[in-house]
Amino acid sequence: MTSEDERFNFNLSLSLSRFFFVSSLSHGSEQAGSLGNCDSFFLLIFFFPIDCGHSVNLRFSIVVLEFEFSGNVSKPCSQSENAIAGSVSLSSDKAVHELLQSPVQSSDDHLMEFSEALRTVAKALRQAAEGKASAKAEAAEWRRKYELERERNLRLEHKEQLFLENQKDLDDVRTDNPANQPALSNEKSERCCAKNGICSHEVLKDGRSDPDSPTVRKASFKLSWCCKGEQSDQYKHDVVSFEKGNITTAERSSKQISLKWESCPKTVLILTKPNSVSVRNLCTEMIRWLREQKKLDIYVEPRVRGELLTGSSYFNFVESWKDDEEISSLHTKVDIVITLGGDGTVLWAASMFKGPVPPIVPFSLGSLGFMTPFYSENYKECLESVLKGPISITLRHRLICHVVRAAAKSDQETKDQILVLNEVTIDRGISSFLTNLECYCDNSFVTSVQGDGLILSTTSGSTAYSLAAGGSMVHPQVPGILFTPICPHSLSFRPLILPEYVTLRVQIPSNTRSPAWASFDGKDRKKLEPGDALVCSMAPWPVPTACLVDSTNDFLRSIHEGLHWNLRKVQSFDGPRDT
Ligand SMILES: NC(=O)c1ccc[n+]([C@@H]2O[C@H](COP(=O)([O-])OP(=O)(O)OC[C@H]3O[C@@H](n4cnc5c(N)ncnc54)[C@H](O)[C@@H]3O)[C@@H](O)[C@H]2O)c1
Numbered sequence: 001m002t003s004e005d006e007r008f009n010f011n012l013s014l015s016l017s018r019f020f021f022v023s024s025l026s027h028g029s030e031q032a033g034s035l036g037n038c039d040s041f042f043l044l045i046f047f048f049p050i051d052c053g054h055s056v057n058l059r060f061s062i063v064v065l066e067f068e069f070s071g072n073v074s075k076p077c078s079q080s081e082n083a084i085a086g087s088v089s090l091s092s093d094k095a096v097h098e099l100l101q102s103p104v105q106s107s108d109d110h111l112m113e114f115s116e117a118l119r120t121v122a123k124a125l126r127q128a129a130e131g132k133a134s135a136k137a138e139a140a141e142w143r144r145k146y147e148l149e150r151e152r153n154l155r156l157e158h159k160e161q162l163f164l165e166n167q168k169d170l171d172d173v174r175t176d177n178p179a180n181q182p183a184l185s186n187e188k189s190e191r192c193c194a195k196n197g198i199c200s201h202e203v204l205k206d207g208r209s210d211p212d213s214p215t216v217r218k219a220s221f222k223l224s225w226c227c228k229g230e231q232s233d234q235y236k237h238d239v240v241s242f243e244k245g246n247i248t249t250a251e252r253s254s255k256q257i258s259l260k261w262e263s264c265p266k267t268v269l270i271l272t273k274p275n276s277v278s279v280r281n282l283c284t285e286m287i288r289w290l291r292e293q294k295k296l297d298i299y300v301e302p303r304v305r306g307e308l309l310t311g312s313s314y315f316n317f318v319e320s321w322k323d324d325e326e327i328s329s330l331h332t333k334v335d336i337v338i339t340l341g342g343d344g345t346v347l348w349a350a351s352m353f354k355g356p357v358p359p360i361v362p363f364s365l366g367s368l369g370f371m372t373p374f375y376s377e378n379y380k381e382c383l384e385s386v387l388k389g390p391i392s393i394t395l396r397h398r399l400i401c402h403v404v405r406a407a408a409k410s411d412q413e414t415k416d417q418i419l420v421l422n423e424v425t426i427d428r429g430i431s432s433f434l435t436n437l438e439c440y441c442d443n444s445f446v447t448s449v450q451g452d453g454l455i456l457s458t459t460s461g462s463t464a465y466s467l468a469a470g471g472s473m474v475h476p477q478v479p480g481i482l483f484t485p486i487c488p489h490s491l492s493f494r495p496l497i498l499p500e501y502v503t504l505r506v507q508i509p510s511n512t513r514s515p516a517w518a519s520f521d522g523k524d525r526k527k528l529e530p531g532d533a534l535v536c537s538m539a540p541w542p543v544p545t546a547c548l549v550d551s552t553n554d555f556l557r558s559i560h561e562g563l564h565w566n567l568r569k570v571q572s573f574d575g576p577r578d579t
Pocket residue numbers: 342343344345347366367368369370371422423460461462463464465466468520521522
C-alpha cells in the first residue's frame with residue numbers, strides 16, 4: 001500500500017428512507033486484498049415496528065450506512081433513491097485504519113448473499129409502489145368516466161322529461177281510439193325515470209345514436225317491481241342496504257316485474273318459424289288485424305314479406321330490412337316483438353338483438369314451449385291486453401361470450417361478441433377424445449373438465465340442454481350462471497350455480513389432444529384450437545318476455561305441462577299406517 005493509497009477520505013453517508021431501492025451493492029473486489037479497488041460499501045439496518053399499527057403507511061424502515069472510499073481510486077458515491085442522506089467525513093488516518101480492520105474482504109460471500117436479499121426486497125417494494133400508482137390512476141380514470149356518465153344522464157333525463165311532456169300533448173291530440181289508451185299518470189313525477197321505476201329510454205337507448213336526441217318513434221314505458229298484487233313504484237339496484245352499520249335486505253330481487261306503457265305502442269315486429277303452414281296462416285291473419293284494428297306499423301323478416309306479397313299486394317304496407325345495419329337499429333323502431341313458433345323462435349328473436357331487446361310476446365306454435373306461454377287461438381284478447389298494459393314480464397338474463405384466440409394479446413382484443421339466451425356449450429365435436437377444458441372463475445381456477453364438454457347456461461336455459469346434462473332447473477328470474485358438465489369422466493363432478501357477476505373463462509390447454517367446439521344456443525359452431533379460450537359473463541341486455549300470468553306461475557306451468565315434472569301416481573290411502 002503506497003502512502004498515497006493511505007490517504008483515504010471517508011464519506012459516511014446516512015440514508016434514511018422508507019421506500020428506497022438498492023439496485024446493487026457497490027463493492028469492488030476484483031483484486032482481493034487491495035482496498036484501492038474497493039469504492040464503497042453499505043451497512044444496512046432494518047427497523048421493523050413490533051406491532052403492526054393500524055396504518056397502511058407504517059411498514060418498516062431501512063437505515064443505510066454507506067461508506068465511500070475516496071483515495072487514489074476516486075469515484076462518486078452512488079446515492080440511494082429517495083434517500084435522505086447526511087454525510088459525515090472521516091479524515092483521520094486512525095479512523096481509516098480502524099475501519100479497514102473490518103473484515104471487508106473476508107465477508108464477500110455474505111455481502112453477495114445480503115445483496116441478493118436486498119434486491120428481492122427492493123423488487124417487492126418497487127412492485128408494491130408501482131401497483132399502488134397504477135391503482136390510483138385506474139381509480140382516477142373510473143371517477144372521470146363516472147362523472148362524464150352522470151353528466152350525460154342528467155342531460156338526457158332533462159331532455160327526456162321535456163320530450164315526454166310534449167309527447168303527452170301530442171298523444172292526447174292524436175289518439176283516435178281512447179279505449180286502447182294505456183292509463184297515463186297525471187303526476188309529472190311518474191314520468192321521470194330517475195324518481196320511480198325504469199323508463200324505456202334507459203332500457204332501450206341506442207348506444208350509437210346521439211344521446212341528446214330521444215328516439216321519437218318509440219313508445220315509452222315504465223318498469224316497476226311488485227309482489228303478490230302489491231305494486232311498488234320503487235325499484236332498487238341494490239338488494240342489500242347498509243345503513244348506520246346494519247346490513248339489511250332492502251328489496252326482494254325476485255319481485256314480479258310489471259311493464260306499463262306510458263305512450264301507445266305503434267310498431268310491431270313479427271318473427272315466425274319457417275316452413276310451417278299453420279304459422280304462415282296465423283301470421284297473415286294477425287297482420288291484417290293489427291293493421292286494421294290497432295293501426296300499427298308492422299315489420300317482418302324479408303322472407304316473410306316476400307311470401308306475403310306473393311299472396312297479395314294488400315301487404316305492401318308491411319316493412320322489412322335490407323341488411324345487418326338495419327337489423328342493428330331495429331330496437332330503436334320496434335315497440336313489441338311477437339314470435340310465432342316454439343322456444344327456438346324466441347331464441348331466434350333474441351339473437352337478432354345484439355343490444356337492448358324490446359318486450360317479446362311469444363305465441364306457442366311448437367311442441368314444448370317453455371318460453372312461449374301465449375295460446376295462438378285467442379291471440380286477439382292476448383294482444384289487446386298486452387297493447388293496453390300493464391303486463392307482467394320475465395327479464396331473462398343473457399350471457400355475453402367472446403372467443404379469445406391464442407394469438408390475441410388480451411381478452412379485449414377480440415371484438416366479436418355473441419349473446420345467448422339459453423347457453424354456450426363447449427364440447428368435443430366430432431372428436432373421439434375426451435375434452436380437456438381448464439375453467440377459471442374471475443381468474444380463480446375452478447376445475448378441469450374431462451368429459452364430453454361443458455355447458456355455461458343462463459337460468460332460462462336451465463330447462464334446456466343443461467337440464468339434459470343433469471343441471472338444476474332454476475326460475476328464470478334468478479340471476480346466476482349454471483356450470484354444468486356434459487358426461488364428465490369423474491364420479492364427483494356435480495353441477496354448480498355461480499353468481500351473476502362472475503366472469504368465466506374456459507381455456508383449451510395448449511397440450512390438448514384435440515380442439516374443442518363452442519356453440520351458442522345450439523347454433524354458430526366455432527372451433528377452439530389449443531391455446532384459445534372462451535370468456536363469458538352476464539350480458540347487460542336481458543330479454544323481456546311477456547307472461548301469461550306471472551314469471552313464477554308461467555315457469556311452474558311449463559315444467560309441469562312441458563316436462564311432467566315429478567308426476568307420480570298418488571299413493572292410495574288403504575294400507576299400513578303409523579298408529
Ligand atoms: N340434449 C339436449 O337436450 C339438447 C341438445 C342440443 C341442444 N339442446 C337445446 O336446444 C336449444 C336450441 O333450441 P332450438 O329450438 O333452436 O333447437 P331444436 O329445434 O333442436 O329444439 C331443442 C328443444 O329444446 C327446447 N328448448 C329450447 N330452449 C328451451 C328452454 N329454454 N327451456 C326448455 N326447453 C327448451 C325446444 O323447445 C326444443 O324442444 C339449445 O339452446 C339447447 O338448449 C338440447
